[in-house]
Amino acid sequence: MSQRPSVIRQTIITPIVLIVALLIMAALSYQFGSRAFNRTVVEMFINIMVVVGLYVFVGNSGLLSFGHISFMCLGAYMTAWLTIPPVMKSITLKGLPAWLLHAQLPMWVATPISGIFAALFALIVGRVIMRLSGIAASIATFGLLGVINNVYSNWDSVTGGQGSIVGIPPTMNVWTGWIGGAVAIAIAYLYSISRSGLALRATRDEAVAASASGIDIVRERLIAFVVSAFIIGLAGALYAHFLSIVNPGAFYLRTTFITLSMLVVGGMYSLSGAVSGVVAISVLIELFRDLEKGISIGGHTVGLPNGAQEIAIGIITIVILMYLPSGLTRNREFSWRRWPLQRRLARPVQTALKELH
Amino acid sequence: MRELLQIIFDALSLGSLYALGALGIALIFGVMRLVNFAHGDFIAFCVFAMLWPSIDAAAVVFAGQLPFYLLIPLLLLTGAALSILSEIVVFRRFRNTNPATMMIASFALGFVIRHLLLMLFSSRPKSITLWPSLGLPVEFLGAHIPMLQVVTIIITLAVLVILVLFLKRTRYGLEMRAAADNFTMARMLGVRANGVILLAFAISGMLAAAIGLILATNSGTADIGMGANVMLIAFIATVIGGLGSIPGAVAAGFLIGAASVVFQATLPHDARVFRDAFVYGAVIVVLLVRPQGLFAPKSAKQRV
Numbered sequence: 001m002s003q004r005p006s007v008i009r010q011t012i013i014t015p016i017v018l019i020v021a022l023l024i025m026a027a028l029s030y031q032f033g034s035r036a037f038n039r040t041v042v043e044m045f046i047n048i049m050v051v052v053g054l055y056v057f058v059g060n061s062g063l064l065s066f067g068h069i070s071f072m073c074l075g076a077y078m079t080a081w082l083t084i085p086p087v088m089k090s091i092t093l094k095g096l097p098a099w100l101l102h103a104q105l106p107m108w109v110a111t112p113i114s115g116i117f118a119a120l121f122a123l124i125v126g127r128v129i130m131r132l133s134g135i136a137a138s139i140a141t142f143g144l145l146g147v148i149n150n151v152y153s154n155w156d157s158v159t160g161g162q163g164s165i166v167g168i169p170p171t172m173n174v175w176t177g178w179i180g181g182a183v184a185i186a187i188a189y190l191y192s193i194s195r196s197g198l199a200l201r202a203t204r205d206e207a208v209a210a211s212a213s214g215i216d217i218v219r220e221r222l223i224a225f226v227v228s229a230f231i232i233g234l235a236g237a238l239y240a241h242f243l244s245i246v247n248p249g250a251f252y253l254r255t256t257f258i259t260l261s262m263l264v265v266g267g268m269y270s271l272s273g274a275v276s277g278v279v280a281i282s283v284l285i286e287l288f289r290d291l292e293k294g295i296s297i298g299g300h301t302v303g304l305p306n307g308a309q310e311i312a313i314g315i316i317t318i319v320i321l322m323y324l325p326s327g328l329t330r331n332r333e334f335s336w337r338r339w340p341l342q343r344r345l346a347r348p349v350q351t352a353l354k355e356l357h
Numbered sequence: 358m359r360e361l362l363q364i365i366f367d368a369l370s371l372g373s374l375y376a377l378g379a380l381g382i383a384l385i386f387g388v389m390r391l392v393n394f395a396h397g398d399f400i401a402f403c404v405f406a407m408l409w410p411s412i413d414a415a416a417v418v419f420a421g422q423l424p425f426y427l428l429i430p431l432l433l434l435t436g437a438a439l440s441i442l443s444e445i446v447v448f449r450r451f452r453n454t455n456p457a458t459m460m461i462a463s464f465a466l467g468f469v470i471r472h473l474l475l476m477l478f479s480s481r482p483k484s485i486t487l488w489p490s491l492g493l494p495v496e497f498l499g500a501h502i503p504m505l506q507v508v509t510i511i512i513t514l515a516v517l518v519i520l521v522l523f524l525k526r527t528r529y530g531l532e533m534r535a536a537a538d539n540f541t542m543a544r545m546l547g548v549r550a551n552g553v554i555l556l557a558f559a560i561s562g563m564l565a566a567a568i569g570l571i572l573a574t575n576s577g578t579a580d581i582g583m584g585a586n587v588m589l590i591a592f593i594a595t596v597i598g599g600l601g602s603i604p605g606a607v608a609a610g611f612l613i614g615a616a617s618v619v620f621q622a623t624l625p626h627d628a629r630v631f632r633d634a635f636v637y638g639a640v641i642v643v644l645l646v647r648p649q650g651l652f653a654p655k656s657a658k659q660r661v
Contacts, residue, residue, distance in 0.1 A: 064457050128645065135456075136648040139596040139640070146589075146637035154630040253585070257394075257464050264461040307476035314469035318447055321462050325454040 007193050014333045015189040018275050019182045022048070025279075026178040037286075038174055039242075044282040045177030046239050048275055049184040050255075051262050053231030055274035056188045057224045058263060060197055062204035063133070066256055067141030070148035071229040073251035074121055075114040075236025077152065077159060080246050082110040084167040092165060095157025107171050111237040118233025119226045126225040130218050133207075145256065153248040162248065170244040180238050184231045188271055196223045265320055267327025272334045280328060281313065288312050362500040364622050370506035372614025373513035374568060376607045378591025379598065380520070381564035383606035384557045386595060387537030391448060391459045395467035396565060396591070398474075399439055400584030403569035405474050406435045407485065408579060425488070432566045440562025441555055448558075474581050482580040485573055509571050516567065517607060520560075524603070529556060537603070597643055599650025608652060613640075 022045070029041040054068050081089070081096060082105045089101055105113070129140045152159045159165070191197045200220040203210040211217055240246050258281075266277020288309035304312075324330065378396065385393050407428070423431065447466050451459045491508060494501035524530035529552075535543040536553045544550055565584070572583050591606075594613050598605030616639055620632045628635075643651065 064460070129641070132644055132648050134648075135596055135600060136644045136650075139593055140644050142589075142593070143637040143641040143644075147634040147641075150631055150634040150637070253589075257461075257468075261461050261465060264458055268457060305476060307472050310472035311469050311476070314465045314472065317465040318462050318469075321454075321458055321465075322447075322450045325451070325458045 011189075011193060011333065014272060015185050017334045018185050018272060022178055022181050022185075022275075026174040030174050040282070040286055041174050042172050042177040042242055044278060045174070045181040046235050046242060047259065047262065047282065048181045048278045049235035049238065050232055050259050051266075051274045051278050052181075052184040052188045052271065053228045053235060054259060054263050055268070055271060056191055056228035056231060057221075058260075059269050059271070059274065060192060060200045060204065060224050061221050062269075063221070064135075064138045064260070065141040066138060066260075067129075067144035067148075068228060068232050069251050069256045069259065070145045071118040071122060071232040072236035072239065072255070073148055073152055073248065074118045075233030076240040076246045076251065077165075077236075078114040078117045078233075079107075079110050079237040079240040080165050080168050082113060083107065083169055083241075084165065088167040092160055093158060095155075107169065107241060111234055111241075114237035115230045115233035118236065119230035122226045122229030123222070126222045126229075130221040130225060133217075145252070149248055149252050152251075159248065164245040164247040166245045168240050168244045168246065170241060172238060172242040176238070177242075180234060184234070185271065185275065187227065187231055188274075191224065191227050192271065196220050200224050261317055265317055265327055267329040267331045269326075269331040270329050270333050273327045273329040273331060276328055281317075284313050284316060285309065359500045362497065363502070364618055366497075366500070366502045366506050366510075368615040368618040369611070370509045370614075371618055372611035373509050374571060374587055374610075375590050375594055375614045376610030377513055377516065377564050377568050377571075378587045379594035379606035379610040380516075380603065381561040381568075382588075382591050383595045383598070383600075383603050384533075384561050384564075386600060387603065388533065388540065388554050388557045389448070389452060390456055391451070391463060392456070392592060392595075393561070394460060394464040394588070394592075395443065395470060396561070397584030397586075397588030398467040398470040399436060399443075399562060399565035400569045400572070400587060401474060401579075401581055402439055402470055403432050403436045403566040404485075404573045404579045404583065405478055405581075406432060407487075407573070408478065408483065429570065432570060433563045436562035436564075436566030436569070437559040438562070440558040440565065444555060444558040471581055478579075478581070480581060482578045484577055485579045486577060487570070487574045491574055505571075505575055509575075512567065512571070516564070529553075533557060593640055597640060597650055599653030602650065602652050605650060605652030609650075612651075 025041065026045075029038055033041065050068075050072060053071075054065065057063070057065055057068065081093070081100050082103055084093075084104070086102050086104055089096060093101070125144060129137060129144065132140050153162050155161070192201075199210070199215045200223075202213070203215055203217045203220060207217065236251070239250075243250075262277040262281045263274055264277070265281060266275065267273025288304070291304045292306060292309050320328065378400075381396055382393055385391055443466055447462060448459070451462050491503075491505040493504050495504050495507065496502075497507075522530075524534055532543065532548045532553050533556065535546070536548055536550075540550070543553075568587055569584070572587070573579060576583070590613055591610060594609040595606045597613070598607070598609030613636065617632065617636050620635045621629065624632060624635065647653075
């Protein structure tokens, strides 16, 4: 009995709780929700994938990344190239290479390919960018976002330029959305208990001690970067199937900041935080969307003016961060033991040697 | 020769705009380690302050009709007031949180301001005519340079000179530099934290107003998103210049402006639409060569 309990047994409950909670949401909305509500739920699942992907890198490494939405862009366009019927592609996307132009793959093949494509790209650029640390790394990822957005907005013959590409099969429903979210959570969990994940969190909390213990910071960061790019690439692919159109404007600053806000509001150092941040913000958005439409009281419809939704969400985000600077979950994970929110995977410790940025 | 001169003036005037923006971000970053993502929305707010709120297509010019000697101080005051207000209401409570939380809070504030403007003015860009005479070209060594470019450059240089004098010659400037260098130490030596931070926010807000005026005069339109691009480049410039270094931020602002113009002029025609990709690519390269920034102060050097 003196053996130490394994990491898996200590922490496995977190992803299970999260995945089951999402399953319940999916089932409820499938059973009771309207069509529009179901779409909102699917969008929430896709956002969960994106934010969980962000967590894999940001949460474990402690570096803020502004560039991850470019992986969503890569995944979405790859899916568009692979799944749009060749007849349509030959009209709108003349510049595609022949093998891509004549390909038409089903969703369950195209989606993993899109994820792998994003991951490969991340491997190449990550080898360069991950050498940086602190705010320089954040800005470099930002540069990445700028480059990808500029190329995809202007390479007309391959990406359709600023306009939208249409014709991606709209095959998303709450169940595929749930599967996506569950896969993302499972990958993120497996990464964070892996050797690399533990090592990376060590570098986040105390870079000097970690590298003195033989951890190769650049290598661990690169692994996390690639894993997170894979998850976000998958999310991009599902997003393309969800909207059935892709457009470079959807993968730029607004999405970057909204997903980052979701992560920070939930708690950027925990997987539970990533998921609950998305759920909280999505619930708020839906709530205020309804309020904007108006509630009828005694025959009169009282509604908030248009645009009040965004203002309210911005203000609520600020207020949450004011009172809970480390997010709704305070960077802890869900677990059964002293339920809820009693366990922590890791908490950064303030030390004098910590790099300033 | 004539083309070269044109390029130089383009580069200088674009660089001026970025430098003013970078200055506004660097000043605040210096004293409280906050990257203020709301800066772009401060700029837009100052432009829209010249209009009367209405969602009609035609802009109802309000303060914009004032003569320039009233309009300019009024807008500078508006910018400073908005900036100070955001410090008191929002940022003051985030002083001791981590940079990511602060950054997201500033982004959320910008989001609120932007959507407030959207609600009051709708998303349609509005035309606003300020000093049309500034659009006329002046002849300079055979090149036709828009008057506005010359004015922009002169204003920027004037602002820089005033700011340098302020920072180097006055007590408040000294306090601000001390706070930027080592905030805790400065406080121990009697610098009042609130005073210095409020001052930094006020100057930053005035710089935002100045950028707003230049942009509005230049484009003749008021658009909700008009500050965002300047903000982004300015943010990048502060990092490339070396975070915490005010001269570095200005120099990097000019550098990025020059790089954009030079890429625009020298890239082959087909590649010209990808200019921004080249600029961002250059930013990444600069960071790889000098991660601490081009003009980093010695105190900012990482020891590990």
